[in-house]
Amino acid sequence: MTKEAVLLQKPVYSAEPKGRRFPSRYSNEPANLKWSNESSLLDDNKTLKSWGHSPTVRVRNLVSKAAPPVKYYPNAIQRLAKHFWYVEHDKNIIELADELEQRLDVTVVCITNEKKQPIGIIRRDKLFLSLGKRFGRDIMLKNTTGDVAEFAEVYAGERNIFTVLGQLRQQGGENAGSLENKQGTQNEYIVLVDSLGIYSGMLSFQDVADHLVEMTNNDIAQASLLQERLLATTDEIKHFDVKVDTWCVSAKGVGGDFYFIRKIDNNRFFASLCDVSGKGVTASLVVSLVWGFLQSHEMQKGLKALLKKLNSLIVSSFHMEKYLTGFFLMYDAESRTLMVADMGHSHTVYLRKCKKVSMQKTRVNYPIGVELDMEPLVYSFHVEAGDALLIYSDGISEQDDPAGEEFGEKRVTALLQESLAKNIPFGEMLQKALKDFRMNTPQHDDMTFLLFQF
Numbered sequence: 001m002t003k004e005a006v007l008l009q010k011p012v013y014s015a016e017p018k019g020r021r022f023p024s025r026y027s028n029e030p031a032n033l034k035w036s037n038e039s040s041l042l043d044d045n046k047t048l049k050s051w052g053h054s055p056t057v058r059v060r061n062l063v064s065k066a067a068p069p070v071k072y073y074p075n076a077i078q079r080l081a082k083h084f085w086y087v088e089h090d091k092n093i094i095e096l097a098d099e100l101e102q103r104l105d106v107t108v109v110c111i112t113n114e115k116k117q118p119i120g121i122i123r124r125d126k127l128f129l130s131l132g133k134r135f136g137r138d139i140m141l142k143n144t145t146g147d148v149a150e151f152a153e154v155y156a157g158e159r160n161i162f163t164v165l166g167q168l169r170q171q172g173g174e175n176a177g178s179l180e181n182k183q184g185t186q187n188e189y190i191v192l193v194d195s196l197g198i199y200s201g202m203l204s205f206q207d208v209a210d211h212l213v214e215m216t217n218n219d220i221a222q223a224s225l226l227q228e229r230l231l232a233t234t235d236e237i238k239h240f241d242v243k244v245d246t247w248c249v250s251a252k253g254v255g256g257d258f259y260f261i262r263k264i265d266n267n268r269f270f271a272s273l274c275d276v277s278g279k280g281v282t283a284s285l286v287v288s289l290v291w292g293f294l295q296s297h298e299m300q301k302g303l304k305a306l307l308k309k310l311n312s313l314i315v316s317s318f319h320m321e322k323y324l325t326g327f328f329l330m331y332d333a334e335s336r337t338l339m340v341a342d343m344g345h346s347h348t349v350y351l352r353k354c355k356k357v358s359m360q361k362t363r364v365n366y367p368i369g370v371e372l373d374m375e376p377l378v379y380s381f382h383v384e385a386g387d388a389l390l391i392y393s394d395g396i397s398e399q400d401d402p403a404g405e406e407f408g409e410k411r412v413t414a415l416l417q418e419s420l421a422k423n424i425p426f427g428e429m430l431q432k433a434l435k436d437f438r439m440n441t442p443q444h445d446d447m448t449f450l451l452f453q454f
Contacts, residue, residue, distance in 0.1 A: 066086075067084040076160065077192060080208060081157070081200070083106075085108075090144050092142075093127070108202060118154055153191065157193060190202065243452070244451065245451040247449050249448075251443045257448035258448065259450045264300070267332055269331055269333075270303075271331070272327060273327050274290060274368075293313055297309065303378050311371075314368050325344040325346075327343070328343065339378055340359065349388075350387070351390075354417050386453075388416065390426075391451075399437070412430075
């Protein structure tokens with residue numbers, strides 16, 4: 001058996017009236033037919049599997065063939081090919097239909113000329129629909145495969161996957177939106193050829209969509225793992241006599257919320273909680289960039305210098321298309337001085353003796369990344385023993401219940417007061433309260449908090 005002659009075997013009919021040559025109907029149900037020479041099937045299957053094709057059977061009659069495997073690069077569109085069957089354009093359409101009835105796994109075949117160059121495709125479902133009509137078989141009895149072939153896009157299999165997808169979307173027009181909408185069906189096919197123009201395989205738009213979904217899921221999984229590792233590498237500050245409680249749960253596997261804690265020296269530490277605009281993998285790119293900046297920045301230059309440089313980095317990297325809100329602080333344990341900057345975040349609670357205290361502000365800072373030059377307001381105040389500072393993201397307060405009511409800032413404050421009064425971990429209380437509140441309502445946004453008890 002050669003790679004150039006992998007063919008379907010002509011069926012041998014049983015339990016049919018004498019003199020009747022073809023099955024009486026075409027459908028997706030197997031006919032009462034048997035394969036001859038079944039003992040040779042296993043060896044042929046092993047050979048084809050080693051080539052990267054689906055198992056087939058060797059045939060005596062030259063009707064359908066499987067395209068020989070071709071070498072391709074990792075990002076080539078050829079790697080997505082799922083269908084390899086082809087038929088010469090001068091073969092009888094009825095013979096092809098009879099073979100297809102025995103092969104439920106073959107949904108589409110390519111029609112080629114004598115040089116094995118594609119000229120169209122024949123879909124199993126459309127062919128059977130035409131033959132199933134009244135007198136359909138008689139009408140098409142003398143037709144060749146070339147007579148009924150339909151048009152399909154042809155691309156070089158070595159071309160980059162995303163280059164081809166870009167062209168398909170462009171051809172589909174501005175209203176195409178996605179591959180699923182192109183020509184109104186996911187059953188459209190793309191025909192591939194090798195460097196000599198010879199048919200090398202075929203794939204459907206559904207195959208492409210499945211590949212993109214798989215890529216996205218893999219990217220989300222990797223980004224989520226990266227974000228978990230980033231959060232796990234924050235510095236411990238136990239020797240500062242400050243109790244810290246943290247929690248971060250993304251709404252889509254990976255999100256734009258994150259917190260960061262870093263020791264500056266033996267007396268000072270830095271901390272922040274940020275909420276990046278947007279969700280998913282795109283937001284995780286910003287998270288990774290900001291985390292890397294905070295990890296390497298010279299904290300000794302002060303909080304204002306850090307914010308100005310971070311703003312410049314986000315603006316130059318994303319051209320004001322991405323931004324982040326955040327609360328940034330530096331704490332000096334020796335002087336018990338807390339320096340803070342609220343960059344458009346505003347979701348904080350400061351308690352002193354279990355009572356809410358307003359942190360004075362003369363104006364509100366803009367989020368990071370929305371203006372070229374900024375002069376952030378940084379203010380400081382003295383911390384007393386027993387004080388607590390809670391910073392949280394809006395995904396907590398804006399979570400709604402089945403009736404549409406939001407969890408709200410008052411519930412957050414009341415939970416924190418109860419947690420301190422009863423000496424119960426705030427994270428445990430908050431998670432239970434949110435679960436009871438939203439019931440079967442899904443989590444709409446990332447949820448993160450950072451709690452300091454001085």
